[in-house]
Amino acid sequence: xxxxxxxxxxxxxxxxxxxxxxxxxxxxxxxxxxxxxxxxxxxxxxxxxxxxxxxxxxxxxxxxxxxxxxxxxxxxxxxxxxxxxxxxxxxxxxxxxxxxxxxxxxxxxxxxxxxxxxxxxxxxxxxxxxxxxxxxxxxxxxxxxxxxxxxxxxxxxxxxxxxxxxxxxxxxxxxxxxxxxxxxxxxxxxxxxxxxxxxxxxxxxxxxxxxxxxxxxxxxxxxxxxxxxxxxxxxxxxxxxxxxxxxxxxxxxxxxxxxxxxxxxxxxxxxxxxxxxxxxxxxxxxxxxxxxxxxxxxxxxxxxxxxxxxxxxxxxxxxxxxxxxxxxxxxxxxxxxxxxxxxxxxxxxxxxxxxxxxxxxxxxxxxxxxxxxxxxxxxxxxxxxxxxxxxxxxxxxxxxxxxxxxxxxxxxxxxxxxxxxxxxxxxxxxxxxxxxxxxxxxxxxxxxxxxxxxxxxxxxxxxxxxxxxxxxxxxxxxxxx
Amino acid sequence: xxxxxxxxxxxxxxxxxxxxxxxxxxxxxxxxxxxxxxxxxxxxxxxxxxxxxxxxxxxxxxxxxxxxxxxxxxxxxxxxxxxxxxxxxxxxxxxxxxxxxxxxxxxxxxxxxxxxxxxxxxxxxxxxxxxxxxxxxxxxxxxxxxxxxxxxxxxxxxxxxxxxxxxxxxxxxxxxxxxxxxxxxxxxxxxxxxxxxxxxxxxxxxxxxxxxxxxxxxxxxxxxxxxxxxxxxxxxxxxxxxxxxxxxxxxxxxxxxxxxxxxxxxxxxxxxxxxxxxxxxxxxxxxxxxxxxxxxxxxxxxxxxxxxxxxxxxxxxxxxxxxxxxxxxxxxxxxxxxxxxxxxxxxxxxxxxxxxxxxxxxxxxxxxxxxxxxxxxxxxxxxxxxxxxxxxxxxxxxxxxxxxxxxxxxxxxxxxxxxxxxxxxxxxxxxxxxxxxxxxxxxxxxxxxxxxxxxxxxxxxxxxxxxxxxxxxxxxxxxxx
Numbered sequence: 001x002x003x004x005x006x007x008x009x010x011x012x013x014x015x016x017x018x019x020x021x022x023x024x025x026x027x028x029x030x031x032x033x034x035x036x037x038x039x040x041x042x043x044x045x046x047x048x049x050x051x052x053x054x055x056x057x058x059x060x061x062x063x064x065x066x067x068x069x070x071x072x073x074x075x076x077x078x079x080x081x082x083x084x085x086x087x088x089x090x091x092x093x094x095x096x097x098x099x100x101x102x103x104x105x106x107x108x109x110x111x112x113x114x115x116x117x118x119x120x121x122x123x124x125x126x127x128x129x130x131x132x133x134x135x136x137x138x139x140x141x142x143x144x145x146x147x148x149x150x151x152x153x154x155x156x157x158x159x160x161x162x163x164x165x166x167x168x169x170x171x172x173x174x175x176x177x178x179x180x181x182x183x184x185x186x187x188x189x190x191x192x193x194x195x196x197x198x199x200x201x202x203x204x205x206x207x208x209x210x211x212x213x214x215x216x217x218x219x220x221x222x223x224x225x226x227x228x229x230x231x232x233x234x235x236x237x238x239x240x241x242x243x244x245x246x247x248x249x250x251x252x253x254x255x256x257x258x259x260x261x262x263x264x265x266x267x268x269x270x271x272x273x274x275x276x277x278x279x280x281x282x283x284x285x286x287x288x289x290x291x292x293x294x295x296x297x298x299x300x301x302x303x304x305x306x307x308x309x310x311x312x313x314x315x316x317x318x319x320x321x322x323x324x325x326x327x328x329x330x331x332x333x334x335x336x337x338x339x340x341x342x343x344x345x346x347x348x349x350x351x352x353x354x355x356x357x358x359x360x361x362x363x364x365x366x367x368x369x370x371x372x373x374x375x376x377x378x379x380x381x382x383x384x385x386x387x388x389x390x391x392x393x394x395x396x397x398x399x400x401x402x403x404x405x406x407x408x409x410x411x412x413x414x415x416x417x418x419x420x421x422x423x424x425x426x427x428x429x430x431x432x433x434x435x436x437x438x439x440x441x442x443x444x445x446x447x448x449x450x451x452x453x454x455x456x457x458x459x460x461x462x463x464x465x466x467x468x469x470x471x472x473x474x475x476x477x478x479x480x481x
Numbered sequence: 482x483x484x485x486x487x488x489x490x491x492x493x494x495x496x497x498x499x500x501x502x503x504x505x506x507x508x509x510x511x512x513x514x515x516x517x518x519x520x521x522x523x524x525x526x527x528x529x530x531x532x533x534x535x536x537x538x539x540x541x542x543x544x545x546x547x548x549x550x551x552x553x554x555x556x557x558x559x560x561x562x563x564x565x566x567x568x569x570x571x572x573x574x575x576x577x578x579x580x581x582x583x584x585x586x587x588x589x590x591x592x593x594x595x596x597x598x599x600x601x602x603x604x605x606x607x608x609x610x611x612x613x614x615x616x617x618x619x620x621x622x623x624x625x626x627x628x629x630x631x632x633x634x635x636x637x638x639x640x641x642x643x644x645x646x647x648x649x650x651x652x653x654x655x656x657x658x659x660x661x662x663x664x665x666x667x668x669x670x671x672x673x674x675x676x677x678x679x680x681x682x683x684x685x686x687x688x689x690x691x692x693x694x695x696x697x698x699x700x701x702x703x704x705x706x707x708x709x710x711x712x713x714x715x716x717x718x719x720x721x722x723x724x725x726x727x728x729x730x731x732x733x734x735x736x737x738x739x740x741x742x743x744x745x746x747x748x749x750x751x752x753x754x755x756x757x758x759x760x761x762x763x764x765x766x767x768x769x770x771x772x773x774x775x776x777x778x779x780x781x782x783x784x785x786x787x788x789x790x791x792x793x794x795x796x797x798x799x800x801x802x803x804x805x806x807x808x809x810x811x812x813x814x815x816x817x818x819x820x821x822x823x824x825x826x827x828x829x830x831x832x833x834x835x836x837x838x839x840x841x842x843x844x845x846x847x848x849x850x851x852x853x854x855x856x857x858x859x860x861x862x863x864x865x866x867x868x869x870x871x872x873x874x875x876x877x878x879x880x881x882x883x884x885x886x887x888x889x890x891x892x893x894x895x896x897x898x899x900x901x902x903x904x905x906x907x908x909x910x911x912x913x914x915x916x917x918x919x920x921x922x923x924x925x926x927x928x929x930x931x932x933x934x935x936x937x938x939x940x941x942x943x944x945x946x947x948x949x950x951x952x953x954x955x956x957x958x959x960x961x962x
Contacts, residue, residue, distance in 0.1 A: 102718055102827035125724055147667045158665060160674075161642070174914045181825035183855040184639060184895035186628045186678050187903070187910040188919050188937060193641075193674040197667050214724030237583055243606055243695035285766040344662035346583035374664040414665035422668070429668040433655045437926070438669050444921035456669060 001041040001085075005062055009044050009086070012054045017045040017092070028087040031072035031079045032134070034335050035385055036420055040067065040081040045089045049167060049175055049206040052088070056204065057173035059086060065453050066171070068204045070111060070139025073132075074146050075338055076419025078199050082454040090141050093206060099124060103181045104212045105164060110141025110205045114148075117210070126212040129156035132415070133323060141205050147197030149415030151279075151322070154373030155247045156213075158415065160196040165209035168195055168202075171446045181209060194441075199417050200452040202445040216281035219247070220291050221315030224298040224306045225272040229253065229356075231302040232274040233349030236372045238297045239278075240345060244290050248279035249373030250322050253352070256329065256369040256380075263328035264321045272304065276372065277322050279315070325369045326380070333365070333382040339398055341405035342414030345375035354404040355379045362397040364390070376414035402428060423458035482522040482566075486543055490525050490567070493535045498526040498573070509568040512553035512560045513615070515816050516866055517901055521548065521562040526570045530648060530656060530687040533569070537685065538654035540567060546934050547652070549685045551592060551620025554613075555627050556819055557900025559680050563935040571622050574687060580605060584662045585693045586645060591622020591686045595629075598691070607693040610637035613896070614804060622686050628678030630896030632760075632803070635854030636728045637694075639896065641677040646690035649676055649683075652927045662690060675922075680898050681933040683926040697762035700728070701772050702796030705779040705787045706753040710734065710837075712783040713755040714830030717853045719778045720759075721826060725771050729760035730854030731803050734833070737810065737850040737861075744809035745802045753785065757853065758803050760796070806850045807861070814846070814863040820879055822886035823895030826856035835885040836860045843878040845871070857895035883909060904939035 001020075010018040019025065020042045030037045041064075046052045059066050065085025072079045081087050094111030099121055106121055106128065114135040117128050131150035132138055138148065144166070149158045165179035179185060179192035195202060226232040236249060252260065254273045261268040268275065276298065280290045295306045309315035330336040343351045352368060355377070359366035370377040379401060381394050402412045402425050412418075412425045427435050439457060442449075482501075491499040500506065501523045511518045522545075527533045540547050546566025553560045562568050575592030580602055587602055587609065595616040598609050612631035613619055619629065625647070630639045646660035660666060660673035676683060707713040717730055733741065735754045742749040749756065757779065761771045776787045790796035811817040824832045833849060836858070840847035851858040860882060862875050883893045883906050893899075893906045908916050920938060923930075 100825075100827070102722055103825045104721065105825075147671075149665050153665055160671065170914070170918070176914045176918060177912065178915060180892070181890055182823050182857075182892050182895065183826060184630050184634055184823055184852070184857045185892040186894050186896055186898050187892045188899060188907055188915065189922055190628075190641065190674055190678055191915070191918065191922075193671055194922075197671055214726060240585065241583055245695060283764070283767050283770070286764050289764070342663050342665055344581075344584045344586075345664060346581070371665070376663075376665045409662055411661065411663050411666040411668045413667050414663065415667055417667050418669060426669055429666075431658065433651070433657045434659060434669065434672070437651070437657060437672065440925035441670055441672075441675075441922065444925040445918070 001064065005058065005064070006042060008058050009042065009055060012051050013044055013046050017047070019043040028081065028089070031069070031074055031077065033075050033077040033080070033419070033421060034337055036077035036080045038080050038082045039084065040087040041084045043087045043089055045092055047092045049169065052169045052204055052206055053173045053175055055086070055088065056169050056171060059450055060172050060448065063448050063450055065450055066204070067452050068200045070142035071137045073134035073138040074142060074417060074419065075340070076413070076417040076421040078146060078417055078419035078455060080420060082420060088204060091139065096120060099126065100181065101126070105181050105209050106212055107207065107209045108140060109207060110139060110144065112140045114138050114140055114143055121212050122215055125215050127215040128162060128210060128212055130159045130162060133326060140208055144196050144205055144208055145198065145200050146417040147415070149371070149376065151248045151250060151371060153371055153376065154249050155245045160193055162211045163192060163196050163208060164211050166192050166195055166205055167207035169204045169206055171203070171448065171451055176203065179209065197417070199419060199455050201442060201456055202451060218284040218287045219279060219281040219315065220287045221309040221318050222278045222291055222295065222306065223318060224276045224278065224303040225269055226274045226303055227272065229274045229352050230349050232276055233352055233372070235276060235298045235301040235303065236348055237346055238301060239294055240373070242293060242297060244293060246278050246290065246294065246373060247281045248277065250277040250370070251372035252322065252325065252369040253367060255365070255367035256325055259328040259332055259367070260321050260325055263331065264324050266317060266321050269305070277318055279319065329367055329380050329382060333384055335383045335385040337381045337383060337394060339379045339401060340376070340413045340416040341379065341401050341410060342374070342376040343405050343408045343410030345373060347408040347410065348372055348375050351377060351405060351408055351410070355401060358397050358400045358404070362393040364393060364397055366397070374414065375410065418456045420455060423456060426456065426458070482545065486539060486545070487523060489539050490523060490536060493532050494525055494527050500524040509562065509570070512550070512555055512558065514556050514558040514561070514900070514902060515818055517558035517561045519561050519563045520565065521568040522565045524568045524570055526573055528573045530650065533650045533685055533687055534654045534656055536567070536569065537650050537652060540931055541653050541929065544929050544931055546931050547685070548933050549681045551623035552618045554615035554619040555623060555898060555900065556821070557894070557898040557902040559627060559898055559900035559936060561901060563901060569685060572620065577601060580607065581662065582607070586662050586690050587693055588688065588690045589621060590688060591620060591625065593621045595619045595621055595624055602693050603696055606696050608696040609643060609691060609693055611640045611643060614807060621689055625677050625686055625689055626679065626681050627898040628896070630852070630857065632729045632731060632852060634852055634857070635730050636726045641674055643692045644673060644677050644689060645692050647673050647676055647686055648688035650685045650687055652684070652929065652932055657684065660690065678898070680900060680936050682923060682937055683932060699765040699768045700760060700762040700796065701768045702790040702799050703759045703772055703776065703787065704799060705757045705759065705784040706750055707755045707784055708753065710755045710833050711830050713757055714833055714853070716757060716779045716782040716784065717829055718827055719782060720775055721854070723774060723778060725774060727759050727771065727775065727854065728762045729758065731758040731851070732853035733803065733806065733850040734848060736846070736848035737806055740809040740813055740848070741802050741806055744812065745805050747798060747802050750786070758799055760800065810848055810861050810863060814865055816864045816866040818862045818864060818875060820860045820882060821857070821894045821897040822860060822882050822891060823855070823857040824886055824889045824891030826854060828889040828891065829853055829856050832858060832886060832889055832891065836882060839878050839881045839885070843874040845874060845878055847878070855895065856891065899937045901936060904937060907937065907939070
């Protein structure tokens with residue numbers, strides 16, 4: 001990036017918010033996804049939509065890649081600047097502008113932390129359901145870009161279901177406002193929902209208006225332990241078939257239970273093959289009624305123990321244990337590769353079996369946990385990136401897992417996004433017609449291809465789950481453009 | 482349209498399903514929207530996705546406009562073939578393919594009638610919430626194309642919130658499959674939600690997979706009568722602010738009550754200025770609990786009477802009365818123009834006032850009713866299209882109503898769509914940046930502009946609510962291309 005451009009960018013945000021020293025750039029060369037890394041040419045930290053617009057005009061004129069990011073907690077390599085260019089750190093747009101209690105909406109900047117939204121709205125008796133695993137660190141801009149999911153997806157849906165309005169800056173610097181506070185709005189194409197989950201490849205989100213619900217009056221948590229995986233999966237199916245939709249319906253296999261227990265010490269019975277964590281919310285009456293019926297179903301499907309948390313604290317600690325699964329797994333081996341294969345929930349048992357068969361076939365340690373009620377599984381491989389031969393088997397195994405998910409009517413990613421990690425596999429789900437169409441939609445927003453290039457759309461046909469993009473992890477600057 | 486093309490189309494669907502006699506074409510020259518009419522060049526009635534694909538290839542090659550339609554119950558002139566071409570009647574793709582009770586989905590062709598979806602899924606204890614006024618006649622393909630709303634939008638959302646997967650044919654004849662039965666799916670851009678509400682301007686929908694909910698166990702209906710509009714509107718705001726989300730929260734002003742009573746004879750007190758019809762569903766406990774609190778709020782806001790329906794039949798007859806509002810209004814004067822201005826619900830009272838002021842200013846009879854809980858009002862003008870001077874005032878009044886809605890943070894259409902009726906006003910809501918972007922999205926799907934041309938995007942800058950597109954209503958064929 002030449003000095004003239006750097007000085008233009010510096011003059012927009014001020015010198016403190018333009019970074020280009022190797023040490024500073026290094027910090028923005030990776031995200032939460034293992035094995036992906038690439039150096040940006042500059043990091044720019046704007047404070048307003050006007051600054052974002054001015055930056056985009058410079059980037060557009062000089063065809064500089066733009067990778068907007070918040071906390072970088074995504075798990076698809078979504079914010080790795082694989083073609084260099086500018087990383088746009090959006091964390092200064094973190095104003096919590098409004099909670100509108102009459103319209104049940106909240107409006108804030110993309111830099112606001114997800115858990116802070118929860119806290120702010122719950123303080124006035126309202127509820128923002130999406131709760132991705134990284135919610136204490138992740139920003140709402142990132143949640144919108146990736147269409148983050150979480151543990152309450154079964155009953156409450158995902159980020160997309162709560163985003164009513166957006167302000168965004170297009171690649172050419174134009175400011176777009178779509179949606180708003182209207183409960184119903186069919187004025188033209190739904191650009192709001194199109195931007196949610198577009199992974200920074202279409203526009204830079206600068207303001208978010210989210211829908212809120214009344215906070216449920218009561219909540220209860222339950223665990224059920226099983227001697228075999230199939231009984232656990234069948235319980236999930238039977239709960240839904242009984243027309244009960246719990247807020248949360250999570251699954252952990254034995255391998256995951258062992259590491260979670262070692263991490264969280266909550267007394268899990270480690271001789272069990274699987275457990276479900278079930279949470280229901282609503283009126284006290286509804287919660288008790290549903291929990292009784294759920295317990296009956298679990299028992300009749302062979303659960304060896306069904307236990308209801310006696311206090312809110314006990315419930316919270318069970319949920320915290322589930323939330324700790326990824327951190328716990330990450331301690332076991334040097335490299336943890338968390339996948340996101342998802343199937344229609346009726347095919348959950350079969351998918352769990354398939355993962356097991358594939359793990360054995362390739363001699364890998366794959367632990368499986370996830371949002372069973374959504375059919376959204378996270379088979380997680382514990383491996384070591386230095387062992388090239390094993391990493392090769394990991395790639396083969398995950399490719400087979402994706403194929404198995406697609407064969408069962410599923411998808412390659414339920415909530416983590418495509419990014420770089422799944423770009424080579426997107427055609428499995430959407431086919432060549434879908435790929436072509438998505439490329440044309442991308443061009444409608446971003447004719448010069450500067451928005452988060454290398455994400456969603458694979459450059460090469462070769463499929464790779466794990467790629468160290470420029471390999472070195474070194475601290476000197478690279479020329480990428 | 483030349484004979485060669487006609488014979489190509491005839492060979493695709495068979496001669497019985499290709500119509501081009503003046504009498505047959507006339508039937509497809511209008512829809513439920515008053516004052517819009519234009520003759521197609523041919524009507525083609527395919528029976529399969531393969532036939533649709535073959536038709537689209539012919540249309541694409543010869544640049545023939547395609548207007549796909551079901552029952553034509555839309556209220557925005559959405560299916561009037563304003564540039565001639567082919568009307569694609571989708572009613573033969575009416576197979577109800579599946580109710581999947583494990584995944585809580587239903588899959589069917591676009592020709593299935595909305596009320597038949599309700600019936601089929603309710604028979605197995607499931608629930609498809611969207612219930613547009615025309616649900617006994619409208620097709621699901623039309624509901625998807627227009628993103629139909631209804632009376633349960635407040636609690637349950639609109640069509641978009643229930644469409645999980647679509648099969649659609651692109652203008653070039655390619656068959657696209659997007660989404661599916663996965664509760665979570667972030668594999669690429671959300672083309673499914675983009676197609677919902679795209680009004681036939683992007684693709685032809687050939688199969689729909691909808692999300693279902695468990696059917697609520699109980700339901701109760703209540704009416705509240707008011708001496709003034711503001712108290713009714715304030716009750717709506719206070720119910721929501723009390724964090725109660727009723728399934729239905731409908732508003733009728735006095736003028737509407739008078740015509741509904743004349744039509745339905747249910748004993749409405751015609752000296753009242755407004756009424757609310759409120760329905761809650763859920764567990765018996767929740768319903769009773771909520772209804773008590775709602776009744777208290779209505780009384781404290783000055784309702785002169787609050788009455789709970791004593792039986793399910795009484796509740797149903799109240800809802801039927803509300804549903805009859807449009808039919809009842811349509812009997813009063815030769816021409817009924819139903820509008821769809823929508824505001825954030827907190828601004829409902831102010832919007833109702835504005836409509837009143839504007840109606841007086843232009844000396845028009847405007848009755849207002851609608852989905853108060855959504856802020857989605859239907860100010861309805863009773864007029865006579867033969868009175869050109871009055872129609873001119875109607876146009877001016879509605880233009881002012883749209884501006885008032887936008888000024889209150891609202892939108893030009895909550896649930897009826899843009900079509901031709903609102904095309905001249907879309908820029909009020911989405912601005913020039915939004916208009917340009919939507920045009921580019923349209924081109925990404927439809928580079929030759931053959932998909933329902935003249936809809937959503939206005940050709941001329943002149944704004945007109947009511948336009949008789951080719952005026953004559955005559956029965957001889959026109960040359961349009």
